[in-house]
Amino acid sequence: MAANPTILRPELTNLAPYNAGLTLAEVAARKGVTRVAKLGSNENPAGTDPAVVDALENAMRSIGAYPDPVGRNLVARLAEKHGWPQDKFVLGNGSEDLLAVLARAVLRPGDKVVTLYPSFPLHEDYARLMGAEVIRIGLDAEGMIDLPALLDAVAKPVRLVLFANPMNPAGVWLQPADLRRVLAAVHPEAITCVDEAYHEYASGPDYVSAEEQLATYARPLVILRTFSKAWGLAGLRIGYAMTNSDQLRQGFDLARTPFNVNLMAQIAAEAALDHPDAVDRAVALVRIERTRVAKAISDMGMRVLPSRGNFLFFDAGQPSSMIAERLLDHGVIVKPWRQEGYESWLRVSIGSIMDNDQFLMALARIREAAIG
Numbered sequence: 001m002a003a004n005p006t007i008l009r010p011e012l013t014n015l016a017p018y019n020a021g022l023t024l025a026e027v028a029a030r031k032g033v034t035r036v037a038k039l040g041s042n043e044n045p046a047g048t049d050p051a052v053v054d055a056l057e058n059a060m061r062s063i064g065a066y067p068d069p070v071g072r073n074l075v076a077r078l079a080e081k082h083g084w085p086q087d088k089f090v091l092g093n094g095s096e097d098l099l100a101v102l103a104r105a106v107l108r109p110g111d112k113v114v115t116l117y118p119s120f121p122l123h124e125d126y127a128r129l130m131g132a133e134v135i136r137i138g139l140d141a142e143g144m145i146d147l148p149a150l151l152d153a154v155a156k157p158v159r160l161v162l163f164a165n166p167m168n169p170a171g172v173w174l175q176p177a178d179l180r181r182v183l184a185a186v187h188p189e190a191i192t193c194v195d196e197a198y199h200e201y202a203s204g205p206d207y208v209s210a211e212e213q214l215a216t217y218a219r220p221l222v223i224l225r226t227f228s229k230a231w232g233l234a235g236l237r238i239g240y241a242m243t244n245s246d247q248l249r250q251g252f253d254l255a256r257t258p259f260n261v262n263l264m265a266q267i268a269a270e271a272a273l274d275h276p277d278a279v280d281r282a283v284a285l286v287r288i289e290r291t292r293v294a295k296a297i298s299d300m301g302m303r304v305l306p307s308r309g310n311f312l313f314f315d316a317g318q319p320s321s322m323i324a325e326r327l328l329d330h331g332v333i334v335k336p337w338r339q340e341g342y343e344s345w346l347r348v349s350i351g352s353i354m355d356n357d358q359f360l361m362a363l364a365r366i367r368e369a370a371i372g
């Protein structure tokens with residue numbers, strides 16, 4: 001029986017279901033597909049480090065007990081890694097959990113939330129769920145973040161400034177000086193959250209983490225990181241927040257569920273931190289492949305935005321859901337964008353060299369069929 005919408009909160013009935021990427025099994029069930037390139041969810045194609053698997057096998061014997069509700073061991077490791085006090089960290093069941101917790105902790109009906117557009121849908125959904133109003137700052141004609149509009153919007157008395165840097169799905173990012181200008185422009189009463197899910201892929205002279213501001217920024221700041229992308233733990237669900245605000249830290253603890261991060265996830269994240277070299281290797285490969293794939297898409301005559309993530313956002317010039325469907329026929333999973341104004345754009349993750357080749361070959365075939 002279909003749910004009767006009248007029993008749900010009105011804030012819910014306006015939300016669209018999350019557009020999650022297809023699973024391997026869903027695609028493998030298709031006729032004629034022998035190899036699947038899973039390029040829809042920005043996962044690390046190298047998968048899980050063997051040292052992490054070993055740690056998980058050992059941990060299995062302990063799953064009868066509740067996990068540490070604040071993940072002391074993992075937080076101690078993170079505090080050391082970041083040089084930031086342990087009591088300013090909060091763990092989440094994925095960073096998406098922390099986005100929901102942040103919304104629950106600070107957003108009141110009618111509050112205004114500034115975000116970048118095209119957006120990570122959860123940045124908007126959790127805000128709307130709380131009855132807040134979302135203000136979208138888009139890209140300019142060059143496909144770059146509209147900095148003047150962003151500076152203007154954050155200076156107004158909004159409740160929350162929440163954006164990903166680098167942006168997902170667009171992949172574009174704020175130059176260090178621009179990030180500093182934005183943070184400096186934020187209204188004195190606003191809370192800022194920078195979602196750095198793709199931090200590991202972005203580092204270089206033209207990118208800086210908001211982390212550099214934690215110790216000096218005079219207003220509440222939250223930085224989100226995740227183990228799902230470069231660290232290869234998407235299936236376990238673990239991410240973390242760093243903040244400069246005791247109030248926010250307390251708010252997160254009150255608004256989250258007490259055991260939000262399971263034991264296996266805590267153990268795996270600790271083990272992963274012991275092997276940063278695996279991440280470095282994965283990142284190095286993504287950077288090379290990102291350049292190669294971007295050039296190939298552009299050589300086919302399609303517009304592709306510069307990216308500091310492990311993905312590319314490109315305009316196929318045709319309905320994205322149709323192109324995605326054709327790519328599926330070739331065993332390639334991508335994410336067709338559906339937000340207004342971007343219905344001909346797709347996001348493709350950078351995978352292994354073989355995955356990327358499979359994608360490029362399929363895309364070329366589809367283009368040829370359309371033209372010829």
Ligand SMILES: *Cc1c(COP(=O)(O)O)cnc(C)c1O
Pocket residue numbers: 042093094095096097120164167168195197225226227228229234237238239
């Ligand atoms: C993937 C992603 C997340 C979610 O990561 P999880 O830790 O797996 O929940 C959060 N923010 C952005 C911008 C992402 O792309």
